[in-house]
Amino acid sequence: MGPGPINADPRVLRAMSAGLIGQFDPAMTDYMGQTQELYRRVFQTRNEHTLLVDGTARAGIEAALFSLITPGDRVLVPIFGRFGGLLREICERAGAEVHVREIPWGTVFRPEQIAEAIAQTRPALVAMVHGDTSTTMLQPMDGLREICDRYGALLYTDVTASLGGNPFDQDELGIDAATAGLQKCLGGPSGSAPASFSPAAVERIGRRHSVEAGLRDPGQFPSEHRIRSNYFDLGMIFDYWGATRLNHHTEATSMLYAAHECARIIVTEGLAETIERHRVHGAAMHAGVLGLGLRDFGEAQYRMNNVVAVHIPEGVNGDAVRADMLTDFAIEIGTSFGPLHGKVWRIGTMGYNARRDTVLSTLAALESVLVRHGVSVPRSGGVEAALDSYRGAGNPA
Incomplete structure (x- = not known):
């Protein structure tokens, strides 16, 4: 009964005990497609690029930020708890010029505070936490899309602690990238990171995606434009989950079963x-x-x-x-x-x-x-x- 991880739903544990199948077995790829559609309903989005990143919630965060940030990009990180500090560190590791605004723990940002910070810093990306379990606060996201649009900024949010237990409509809020984990309101074990990306985020990632289906010569791309991680290169992960089925990694089959069941339970309950x-x-x-x-x-x-x-x-x-x-x-x-x-x-x-x-x-x-x-x-x-x-x-x- 802490802030997570929690006891996994027994139905999720049963789903995880199913036998393993090959990553390109038609049954496997069909299951991947079902999982994508289920998470579109959980995130409340029409985003085609809604999928799983194999790893804990932090894997989803790193995949999103390392793939969206080109070294030298200005990134604004509003911090109201410990996990905003984590976003700051990851953005710094991705090579961003990070600008931080901090408020006392136990409070949230008002729209005018974020608008002022964006006007001052002109970031390429705003990265912030939706629900920060370190403080138990839920950051209102209404109106942030309009503020970001004024300055051409993308908007990323970490919904690990909030998704499934608090209102979050990705399309209505205009969130470009959102990542989560199973171990809180979704009712599963840690180890899979549901994520969803808007067309604008996909376009940004596509400009940095140096290897499509293994056909391009990485040498023709300036190194600073290449995503600095192979495992967390969302361009390749998109190809893995998409029609090309790029052989990027071996899907964590049992975690796929778990993630599918977490979302199925929510969609069935409503x-x-x-x-x-x-x-x-x-x-x-x-x-x-x-x-x-x-x-x-x-x-x-x-x-x-x-x-x-x-x-x-x-x-x-x-x-x-x-x-x-x-x-x-x-x-x-x-x-x-x-x-x-x-x-x-x-x-x-x-x-x-x-x-x-x-x-x-x-x-x-x-x-x-x-x-x-x-x-x-x-x-x-x-x-x-x-x-x-x-x-x-x-x-x-």
């Missing part, structure tokens, strides 16, 4: 219904921790549906509480990073764990451990507050 499930159970968890007398962290109106941060009570060893939760109740909650390390707990309700029983069990366990650590809490305050929240939502399971 994307709107999945997001609402995360909202309802996240709201119950939020009500429950307040019912225990804990203080929540950050701007409440911008909190993600799927994770809440609470201040650790004064004089309490936060890591000891987490250890007792894990040892005595087999429930994991998270700490945080940087300026919040040792100051807040992060409690998630996401994917398969966005359920009534997990919320109530976590709150009951947390109450027991807090009492043992000398914290005065209202008796059954967390569980009762969560139940009140559920009653207000129509008592969902």
Whole structure:
């Protein structure tokens, strides 16, 4: 019950146990095509280039940024948590001239702040996190497309922590590139990175794609225009997933099965219904921790549906509480990073764990451990507050 990874849905684990098949078996390529279509529905996009990058969520981030950035490009990275800092580092490693704007953790950027930063820096790319689990904040993306268009900038966002549990319509928001991971709201294991790219992003990548289907001579291209990674060269990955079926790498078959099943479950439940499930159970968890007398962290109106941060009570060893939760109740909650390390707990309700029983069990366990650590809490305050929240939502399971 931390900020991810979470328990994978048993249906995903069963899908992963299916037998392996060859990467160019018609059944395999058909399954790849099904997976692409399912993720178009999850990202809410018509983008042809919607696919998987083999590797953890960070593999998707690196593929997108290394393929979109030509060394020397100006890139704007607005940072409101730890994972914005990660984007900054990756952009620097890609050779970008990185311009950073930072705000206090627990807040989000207002459109005028981003507009001012874009006007000042004139970037080729704006790279920012949608939901940053280090702070539990969800960055509003409305209006950013219009701001980027004024200055000819592409817009990338990391939706690892938010996709499937919070509203995100890639086409409506005008996001050029978005990458995610399975291990949070999508309800799977870490190891596959769903990603989707707009025609404008594909055109930018295509200009840098030095080897198409292995037919071009790399020597005729200036080295600074070549994507600096072979594995993360999206031009070749596009060819691998496209009609040419470039033999770029061997697809991680079991992870393909997992990613397919994650998306199938969401589409079957309904994307709107999945997001609402995360909202309802996240709201119950939020009500429950307040019912225990804990203080929540950050701007409440911008909190993600799927994770809440609470201040650790004064004089309490936060890591000891987490250890007792894990040892005595087999429930994991998270700490945080940087300026919040040792100051807040992060409690998630996401994917398969966005359920009534997990919320109530976590709150009951947390109450027991807090009492043992000398914290005065209202008796059954967390569980009762969560139940009140559920009653207000129509008592969902």
